[in-house]
Amino acid sequence: MSSKTLPLLFINLGGEMLYILDQRLRAQNIPCDKAKKVMNDIITTMFNKKFLDELFKPQELYSKKALRTVFDRLAHASIMRLNQASMDKLYDLMTMAFKYQVLLCPRPKDILLVSFNHMDAIRDFVRDTPSILSQVDETYRQLIEMYTPLSGGEFQLIRQTLLIFFQDMHIRVSIFLKDKVQNSNGRFVLPTSGPVPFGTQIPGLIRMFSCSGDEVKRVQFRSAGNYSSALREGSFEMYGERVIKLGTNMYSVSRPVETHMSGASKNSAQHTKVSTAPNPLAKEELNLLARLMGGLEVRKPANPDSRFRVNLFATDEEEEEALISRPDELSYEVINIQATKQCRVSALLKATTTGGEFRPVTYGYKGSNSNHYATSNSCEYAHIEEILFGL
Amino acid sequence: MYHKEKSIQIKSSASALYNNLSVLRIAPRCLTYFTVVHANVVNMVSASWDGLNFSHRQLQSKEGNIAASSSLIMQASWCVLPSRELLVLTSQKGIQMYESDGSIMVYWHALDNPETPTAQAVFARGIAAVRENYICVGISSGSVLVFDIPSKGSNVMLSEVLEEHRDAVTDMASECSGSLEYMADLVTADDSGLLCVWKSGEDFQLLHKIPGFDVSCSSVKLWKGTVAAGYGTGQIRIYEAVTGIVHAEVNAHARWIYSLDIAPFSGLLLSGAEDSLVRVWHLTMNPDANSVEVEHLYSECITDTQICGAKFCDGDGYAFAVTGYDLSEIIRYTQA
Numbered sequence: 001m002s003s004k005t006l007p008l009l010f011i012n013l014g015g016e017m018l019y020i021l022d023q024r025l026r027a028q029n030i031p032c033d034k035a036k037k038v039m040n041d042i043i044t045t046m047f048n049k050k051f052l053d054e055l056f057k058p059q060e061l062y063s064k065k066a067l068r069t070v071f072d073r074l075a076h077a078s079i080m081r082l083n084q085a086s087m088d089k090l091y092d093l094m095t096m097a098f099k100y101q102v103l104l105c106p107r108p109k110d111i112l113l114v115s116f117n118h119m120d121a122i123r124d125f126v127r128d129t130p131s132i133l134s135q136v137d138e139t140y141r142q143l144i145e146m147y148t149p150l151s152g153g154e155f156q157l158i159r160q161t162l163l164i165f166f167q168d169m170h171i172r173v174s175i176f177l178k179d180k181v182q183n184s185n186g187r188f189v190l191p192t193s194g195p196v197p198f199g200t201q202i203p204g205l206i207r208m209f210s211c212s213g214d215e216v217k218r219v220q221f222r223s224a225g226n227y228s229s230a231l232r233e234g235s236f237e238m239y240g241e242r243v244i245k246l247g248t249n250m251y252s253v254s255r256p257v258e259t260h261m262s263g264a265s266k267n268s269a270q271h272t273k274v275s276t277a278p279n280p281l282a283k284e285e286l287n288l289l290a291r292l293m294g295g296l297e298v299r300k301p302a303n304p305d306s307r308f309r310v311n312l313f314a315t316d317e318e319e320e321e322a323l324i325s326r327p328d329e330l331s332y333e334v335i336n337i338q339a340t341k342q343c344r345v346s347a348l349l350k351a352t353t354t355g356g357e358f359r360p361v362t363y364g365y366k367g368s369n370s371n372h373y374a375t376s377n378s379c380e381y382a383h384i385e386e387i388l389f390g391l
Numbered sequence: 392m393y394h395k396e397k398s399i400q401i402k403s404s405a406s407a408l409y410n411n412l413s414v415l416r417i418a419p420r421c422l423t424y425f426t427v428v429h430a431n432v433v434n435m436v437s438a439s440w441d442g443l444n445f446s447h448r449q450l451q452s453k454e455g456n457i458a459a460s461s462s463l464i465m466q467a468s469w470c471v472l473p474s475r476e477l478l479v480l481t482s483q484k485g486i487q488m489y490e491s492d493g494s495i496m497v498y499w500h501a502l503d504n505p506e507t508p509t510a511q512a513v514f515a516r517g518i519a520a521v522r523e524n525y526i527c528v529g530i531s532s533g534s535v536l537v538f539d540i541p542s543k544g545s546n547v548m549l550s551e552v553l554e555e556h557r558d559a560v561t562d563m564a565s566e567c568s569g570s571l572e573y574m575a576d577l578v579t580a581d582d583s584g585l586l587c588v589w590k591s592g593e594d595f596q597l598l599h600k601i602p603g604f605d606v607s608c609s610s611v612k613l614w615k616g617t618v619a620a621g622y623g624t625g626q627i628r629i630y631e632a633v634t635g636i637v638h639a640e641v642n643a644h645a646r647w648i649y650s651l652d653i654a655p656f657s658g659l660l661l662s663g664a665e666d667s668l669v670r671v672w673h674l675t676m677n678p679d680a681n682s683v684e685v686e687h688l689y690s691e692c693i694t695d696t697q698i699c700g701a702k703f704c705d706g707d708g709y710a711f712a713v714t715g716y717d718l719s720e721i722i723r724y725t726q727a
Contacts, residue, residue: 154559164430188695192692200626203666206642208684209640
């Protein structure tokens with residue numbers, strides 16, 4: 001399938017992640033300076049030049065597990081901490097949101113407009129920080145250079161590749177259920193009304209021609225839909241009106257986001273069927289992107305009190321309950337961070353780290369049975385401030 | 392005109408791929424076979440006509456010496472030749488040909504894959520059985536491979552490579568009327584919308600090139616010397632194959648068309664698209680006026696589903712079957 005899919009997948013998922021984190025930081029009343037630092041740190045890491053150069057190389061899509069590892073690391077690129085259950089929920093929301101956007105794109109090429117919507121919002125998050133802003137602008141240029149020359153057929157191939165990645169994911173998202181864009185069985189509502197895509201005619205007309213090319217007959221048929229003319233085409237430039245609303249921020253402080261685990265696909269056996277063939281990236285070896293991500297040292301503050309935890313659930317109890325009750329087939333099987341200590345450091349990786357040596361990120365975590373995060377006695381940050389917030 | 396029958400469950404859901412349903416009717420055994428592609432796997436189900444017996448089989452993509460690969464399958468289709476029927480799978484790595492029940496792999500052709508991925512994706516897509524003994528398969532580079540198929544055994548030979556398309560091949564179709572009176576044997580389509588019309592033989596001959604209009608043609612059929620082509624804009628166009636004359640233009644769907652099929656005995660045309668609609672049309676030939684009339688007969692909305700495969704189950708168009716992205720069933724309709 002398409003070898004140009006990964007940048008779009010990463011940038012759109014990253015954009016959704018930032019929307020959700022922004023909402024949670026505000027909902028939990030995290031102090032402004034800390035919240036801003038988290039957003040800036042994550043965006044800086046996301047758009048690191050070496051990382052993006054690797055991302056934009058032609059390559060096959062990563063497995064779900066490998067991509068999840070990259071986002072785990074991205075989410076922890078700053079002083080913010082997320083528990084396993086919150087990280088799972090964050091990733092569920094991100095992926096279901098982008099799946100929705102890909103499915104509902106009027107034309108395959110509109111996926112690029114969706115990406116620009118995410119980029120526009122990211123640019124707005126860092127508008128006060130010129131250094132990060134220039135990284136974001138550079139990414140716009142790379143997107144424009146790689147994607148604007150592609151044909152509709154090539155975009156459809158990208159879309160088909162993305163849809164295979166999202167296949168069989170039917171996690172119910174409360175905000176989607178409320179807005180009636182998702183059914184209670186987890187499937188998205190596909191409207192049969194509204195404007196047709198740019199370049200498409202409203203269905204209903206049959207024109208017949210003579211062999212000399214003259215139109216000889218016109219017939220209208222009932223089209224069983226309620227379509228209107230296409231809207232104008234959105235802009236594919238660095239700045240411009242995108243027209244499409246998919247990919248804009250649908251969260252606000254007053255709209256909490258929940259997921260329902262029980263909405264998983266009825267035939268849960270299908271989840272395991274796909275991964276029977278060995279995929280080298282699904283094994284324990286960290287992929288290059290994840291290693292690059294982990295090696296990008298954002299200056300850790302000397303004061304451990306500045307670190308804080310964000311909860312994607314209403315209470316800590318809910319978060320713990322979610323971790324215990326998560327169905328097996330929805331487990332992302334995050335690659336154990338502890339394993340990074342044994343990883344060989346590549347020359348490229350050395351070049352990206354500030355100190356020239358890859359220091360594994362370790363976490364101390366109070367009182368949980370979770371084995372997905374390594375505990376280390378030599379961990380610098382023995383205490384993590386647990387700040388309890390309700391909604 | 393049609394009513395819904397009981398769906399057939401398949402082992403995994405359909406992927407969003409063009410023409411993602413193939414049907415083979417085996418009259419002597421009162422069976423119909425269906426195939427639906429899911430990522431790197433082909434789901435085959437055999438259904439008895441009395442609706443009581445179903446049996447399933449799964450085939451996986453192959454890669455070099457690895458029998459079960461994770462490389463993605465683009466299309467699976469039965470090829471019906473006078474002497475035998477073969478099931479052909481096209482993937483990112485190559486072309487697999489099986490006996491029609493999927494029991495034995497008869498032939499494997501590996502695509503030239505570069506060491507590291509290139510900007511241009513590599514895959515095979517577009518399958519057609521042509522005349523007595525050819526199976527043609529399209530490639531992402533635009534090439535069309537012509538294989539010479541023996542009446543039995545596995546001595547398949549690559550006979551010719553046709554180089555007319557410059558964009559990835561999307562679909563192809565051979566003349567399905569059963570008549571020998573038409574000159575064109577094969578039509579091939581690509582991502583730019585270009586259609587090439589061929590006459591088969593030891594050396595395939597290009598009869599005509601019907602230019603695209605910068606819109607991908609995702610599905611194509613050839614019947615009684617007439618091409619039916621479905622496009623990404625949701626339009627269906629009917630052409631005379633050897634001259635490229637446009638007979639009709641239909642604003643058929645509001646989204647990308649994914650599948651077309653023709654019932655050769657009745658002239659019914661079936662179209663399925665991302666807009667959740669399946670439509671049945673009728674083509675009437677007027678040989679004296681050299682024109683074709685298109686009439687809309689029926690529409691069915693498969694709610695909240697992006698259709699990826701739609702095929703008639705018999706030559707009269709008495710029944711048809713539909714697949715949709717993320718759906719683990721084959722939905723069937725029969726004339727009321």
